Amino acid sequence: MTTPLVLGVLAGAVLSGTSLLYATLGETIVERSGIVNLGLEGILLIGASVGFSVAAASGSAWLGLAAAAAAGGLGNLLFGWLVVTRKANQLASGLAMMFFGFGVSALVGAPYVGAVIVGLPKWRPSWLDGLPWVRSTTLFNYDLLTWLAVPVAILVWWALFRTRWGLGVRAVGESPAAAFAAGRNPAVLQYQALSSGGVLGGLAGAHLSLSLTLTWAEYMTAGRGFIAIALVIFSKWHPLRAIAGALLFGGAEALQLQLQARGSDISPFLLEMAPYLLTILVLLAWGGSRRLAAPASLGRTFYGSD
Amino acid sequence: MPEARMAAALRTSQAVRISLRYALVCAVALAMFAAILLAAGKDPLKAYADTFTYTLANAYGFSELLVRMTPLLLAAVAVALPSRLGLINVGGEGQLYLGAWMASAGALMFPGLPAWILLPLVVVMGFLGGAIWGAIPGVLRAAKLVNETIATLLLNYIAPLIVSFFIFGPWRAVDSSAYPQSSAFPEAARLPSFFNTRIHAGILISLAVLLAYWLIMEKTRWGVEMRAIGGNPEAAQRLGIPVAVWIVIALAIGGGLAGLAGMGEVMGIHGRLRQGLSPGYGFTGFLISWLAGGRPLGILFMAFLFAIITSAGDTLQITQGLPYSVVNILLAMILFIVLARRPARGTAK
Numbered sequence: 240m241t242t243p244l245v246l247g248v249l250a251g252a253v254l255s256g257t258s259l260l261y262a263t264l265g266e267t268i269v270e271r272s273g274i275v276n277l278g279l280e281g282i283l284l285i286g287a288s289v290g291f292s293v294a295a296a297s298g299s300a301w302l303g304l305a306a307a308a309a310a311g312g313l314g315n316l317l318f319g320w321l322v323v324t325r326k327a328n329q330l331a332s333g334l335a336m337m338f339f340g341f342g343v344s345a346l347v348g349a350p351y352v353g354a355v356i357v358g359l360p361k362w363r364p365s366w367l368d369g370l371p372w373v374r375s376t377t378l379f380n381y382d383l384l385t386w387l388a389v390p391v392a393i394l395v396w397w398a399l400f401r402t403r404w405g406l407g408v409r410a411v412g413e414s415p416a417a418a419f420a421a422g423r424n425p426a427v428l429q430y431q432a433l434s435s436g437g438v439l440g441g442l443a444g445a446h447l448s449l450s451l452t453l454t455w456a457e458y459m460t461a462g463r464g465f466i467a468i469a470l471v472i473f474s475k476w477h478p479l480r481a482i483a484g485a486l487l488f489g490g491a492e493a494l495q496l497q498l499q500a501r502g503s504d505i506s507p508f509l510l511e512m513a514p515y516l517l518t519i520l521v522l523l524a525w526g527g528s529r530r531l532a533a534p535a536s537l538g539r540t541f542y543g544s545d
Numbered sequence: 546m547p548e549a550r551m552a553a554a555l556r557t558s559q560a561v562r563i564s565l566r567y568a569l570v571c572a573v574a575l576a577m578f579a580a581i582l583l584a585a586g587k588d589p590l591k592a593y594a595d596t597f598t599y600t601l602a603n604a605y606g607f608s609e610l611l612v613r614m615t616p617l618l619l620a621a622v623a624v625a626l627p628s629r630l631g632l633i634n635v636g637g638e639g640q641l642y643l644g645a646w647m648a649s650a651g652a653l654m655f656p657g658l659p660a661w662i663l664l665p666l667v668v669v670m671g672f673l674g675g676a677i678w679g680a681i682p683g684v685l686r687a688a689k690l691v692n693e694t695i696a697t698l699l700l701n702y703i704a705p706l707i708v709s710f711f712i713f714g715p716w717r718a719v720d721s722s723a724y725p726q727s728s729a730f731p732e733a734a735r736l737p738s739f740f741n742t743r744i745h746a747g748i749l750i751s752l753a754v755l756l757a758y759w760l761i762m763e764k765t766r767w768g769v770e771m772r773a774i775g776g777n778p779e780a781a782q783r784l785g786i787p788v789a790v791w792i793v794i795a796l797a798i799g800g801g802l803a804g805l806a807g808m809g810e811v812m813g814i815h816g817r818l819r820q821g822l823s824p825g826y827g828f829t830g831f832l833i834s835w836l837a838g839g840r841p842l843g844i845l846f847m848a849f850l851f852a853i854i855t856s857a858g859d860t861l862q863i864t865q866g867l868p869y870s871v872v873n874i875l876l877a878m879i880l881f882i883v884l885a886r887r888p889a890r891g892t893a894k
Contacts (some may be wrong), residue, residue, distance in 0.1 A: 277694070320885075327884035330633060330694060331835060335880035338828070342873030346585055349868055457870055462702040469695060508710035515702045522691045 247497045248490060249479045250380075254451060255496075256489025257385045257397045258283070258443040262467035263474065263481040264395045266315075269315070270471055271399055272432035273412035273536040277333025279440055280464025281340020286444025288344035291455040295354040296324055300449050304359065304384075304442065305458065307449075311441020312434045314340070319433040323426050341458070348455040359450045360384060382450045384442060389482060391439075396478040408432050412534030415541035425541055443467070462515065470517045473525055489510030491517050556566070564846070567836075570886075571850070574878035575859050579875055587865045596857040604697060608742035612814070613852040615744075616806035616823065618751040620830020621848055622758050623675075623803035625839035627693075627795040629762065631775040634796060636682060636697025637803040637827025638703035640675035644804020645811045646708050647674025649727055649818040652734035660733035662776050668750070671808025672801040678704060679800015680793055687789035693796065701827070707818070712818055727818040736813040745808030754802055759841035771795065803827060824869055829855060832876055836883060851876075 262283060269276050276282075286307040290501030314336065321332040359382035367379045399405035407428045410418040416426040447463075448455055466488060474480035495510040503510075579589035589729035595813035600606040614846050620637045655663060708890045711727070718728035736746040762768035773781040782788045810822050833851050837843030858872030 268640065277698075286854075312631045317881075321881065325885040331880070333829075334635065334831065335877050335884060338832075338880065339877035341825075341870050342875070342877060345870035346581070346874065349871070415767040419724050429655065457868060462699065465695060465698045465702075469699070506710050506714055508706045512703050512706050515699045518699055519685075519691065519696060523685065 244497055244501070247500075251493025252486055252490035253385060253495055254489070255492040256485040257388050258446040258451070259441045259463060259467055259488055260388045260392060260485035261384070261443035261446065262464060262479060263470040263485055264392055264478055265311075265436035265443065266467055266471045267436075267474070267476055267478055267481060268395060268399065268408070268432045268439070269317075269436035270476060270537055271405075271412045271534055272408045272429045273415060273534055273539065273541070274319075274322060274429060274433065275333060275468075275538045276315065276318055276336070276436070277328050277330055277468065278314075278336020278340065278464075279467055280427070280460060280462065281331075281337040282311050282314045282437055282440035283444035283447070283460040283467075284340040284344035284439035284458070285347075287316050287448040287459060288348035288444075289441070289457055290445030291354075291356065291448040292347050292351045294356045294358075294449055297359070299359070300357060300359045302322055303356075303449055307441040308438045309441070309535065311444065312437040312441070315433040315440065316430065317438025318347065319430050320539070323429050323433075326542065329538055329540070336355075337464075345457050351455050354455070356449070356453060358453045359446075361450075376500035378458050382446075384446045384450065388485075392478050392482050395439075399478065404428075404431070409534070411541075414536055415539075424448045436447050437441045440464075458540045465517050466514060469522050472533075475525075488514055488517065555573070560842075563843075567846075567850075570879060570882050573882055575695070577878045578753060578875040584664070585867075587861075587867065591850065592857065592860055592865055596853070596860040599860060600853050600856045605742065607738070608744050610849065610852045610856065611748055612743045612745075614848045614856065615747040615751050615804075615809055615813070616826045617833060617848040617851055618755055618829055618844065619783040619802045619806035619809070620826045621833035621837070621844045622754055622830075623679075623799040623801075623806070623827075624759060624831045624834035625841075625844060626771075626802070627679075627799045627840050629768075629771045629775050629833060630791060630795050631778070632686065632792060632795060633694045634679065634682075634697050634799045635694055635828070635831055636678065636800065637806075637830045638698050638823060638825065639697070639701035639827070640678040640800040640803035641807035641810075641823050641827050642708050643678040643807070644671040644675035644703035645807030645818060645822055646704070646711065647671055647677075647804065648808035649716070649730070649811055652730040652812070653727060655723060656731040656734075658733060663733045666807060667812055667813075668805070671804045671812075673804070675804015675807065676801035676818075678804070681796040683793040683796030683800075686796070687792040697796075707833070708818060708822075711822055712820065716818065718817070727819070729816050730812065734812060735816060736809065738813065743814055745809065745812045745813030750809065754805070754843060755841055761843075803830070805831075823857065825873070829876070832880065836879070854879075 252453045262279060262374045266279055275416045277533040289310040290303040290307030294300045295304040315524060318332060318336050322329050361380050361382045363380045399409060407418060411425045411428045418425055429436060444460060447460060470481060470484040470488065495513050496503060498510055499507050582589040582592065593782055600610055604877040623637050623640065624634050648667040651670040681700065682693040685691040685696050686693040712725045716727040717725055738745040770786045771791060773786060778788050798822055806826060807822060811818055829851055831848040833844055837847045853873060855872060858869040861867040861871055862869045
């Protein structure tokens with residue numbers, strides 16, 4: 240029994256980790272530009288509900304995915320209007336976005352509670368079917384978002400660390416005044432970071448409802464947005480390290496689901512605590528060293544040169 | 546003393562101005578929320594009218610507002626007290642659940658005790674439950690290991706699971722196979738209720754806590770020390786104020802107050818431990834405290850206002866067939882407007 244458990248956890252880790260990775264990557268871009276978005280949980284909920292509703296109404300999961308990405312981007316633009324244009328407090332604005340996401344997702348999803356949808360198609364490359372220990376599991380039987388998760392992480396890394404745009408975003412996160420003096424427009428770069436981060440957050444939410452659960456339920460993201468914010472710290476604001484973090488937390492969730500499915504004696508409620516406890520433990524272990532890695536102007540409002 | 550009278554008059558006119566400003570904010574938020582409801586094919590005017598008739602237009606509705614204010618006041622002070630030190634407690638929801646759990650443990654473990662012992666015991670245990678849940682992020686923050694915002698948020702997700710574990714497991718009542726809950730608490734553990742309504746002694750606790758909060762912040766050395774830390778922690782440390790100790794105490798007491806709110810819900814209203822004790826009271830408490838700037842009178846006013854607003858959630862559920870959580874949009878609208886009008890000063894940690 241041990242081998243299938245390991246394989247089951249592995250397969251589940253990748254599936255559960257997918258949405259975490261997209262969410263973490265999105266928040267990484269946003270935080271690299273010097274903005275903390277505590278409203279990520281709300282963006283995930285909006286992505287999950289909009290994605291599911293559009294998929295249920297149109298019959299196309301792809302349309303749902305596109306709508307979720309757009310909704311996530313728009314949500315973060317609203318947040319950006321508050322914290323960049325109106326220079327509002329970032330933490331309070333993030334919590335406002337969280338409430339907004341709670342409410343909007345409940346409203347959008349309400350007509351589609353219990354609706355049946357065809358989720359994102361999953362496939363496994365045929366050459367992997369040849370492996371005997373793969374065929375009987377769900378390992379490598381993934382949807383497009385999961386297959387693209389690691390390439391997207393590499394893309395985000397490339398955009399942040401190998402392009403002029405990424406240099407600008409990181410410069411704004413370190414010192415908006417210096418970036419401004421160097422001829423970059425901090426507000427524009429922050430809006431760009433926020434909208435791309437929001438698109439990734441919307442996709443993360445959509446993956447939950449369109450691939451993992453195939454249902455909509457209120458509050459179904461269950462704190463994944465906050466776990467992703469912790470993962471950004473865990474990965475020290477680096478997109479490639481975020482892959483490891485997402486796999487670790489996806490693994491914790493998958494292990495819990497596997498144990499439940501196998502009729503473990505441990506109460507499911509205790510098992511469900513694991514990801515949150517793990518998050519706090521990880522933050523604890525990383526607590527001392529994280530200040531060095533954080534963007535220097537993270538959370539600060541830039542008032543411009545006036 | 547003409548100066549005192551002038552100062553009082555100035556304060557009154559300021560209070561009037563502030564009230565007017567909030568009335569305007571609410572009006573704009575209500576209009577925006579109405580537009581969203583209209584877009585969703587609902588009837589906002591009927592929803593608002595229903596909310597008004599259910600809450601303010603009759604005695605029972607009004608009594609339900611006081612029932613709702615009871616946990617909201619405590620949840621708001623739970624946020625306001627740590628906020629004076631610059632701490633952000635977004636864990637009221639979890640602290641409320643743990644307080645309810647500990648209070649229930651007291652009532653279920655000592656069913657034979659007379660009321661004059663059992664009642665104080667469950668109150669203290671409710672406070673302790675929340676205090677433990679607040680002290681954990683307090684210690685982590687004081688040791689500069691984990692930011693209290695993210696820690697309190699994460700603990701929100703663990704506390705309801707503890708409650709679920711007990712009511713599905715060890716505490717599950719034999720007579721409740723369909724709907725998991727604990728067995729009924731002994732009468733001696735129940736908070737007395739008044740006037741044949743659901744108003745219970747918890748409202749007295751809430752008002753006493755609010756008064757104590759005002760007294761401590763305005764009239765004692767403790768309040769001065771806490772505000773000093775909020776103003777400039779490094780300077781406070783140099784002045785010999787034990788900043789780390791204060792951080793733990795403030796978050797523990799804040800958590801304890803949210804725990805009292807949970808205690809009030811189970812001992813005053815449900816009489817059993819159940820899931821879904823709170824429709825987001827902890828989060829709403831954060832909004833109340835934040836909008837009131839942590840000021841006691843503002844908290845009282847805002848708690849009343851938010852009792853009405855969250856009642857709109859029930860109305861939406863009953864008459865418009867919408868989930869209760871849709872009312873969160875209205876809460877968010879109010880926050881958006883206030884945030885957009887009042888730019889942050891300085892830095893947010």
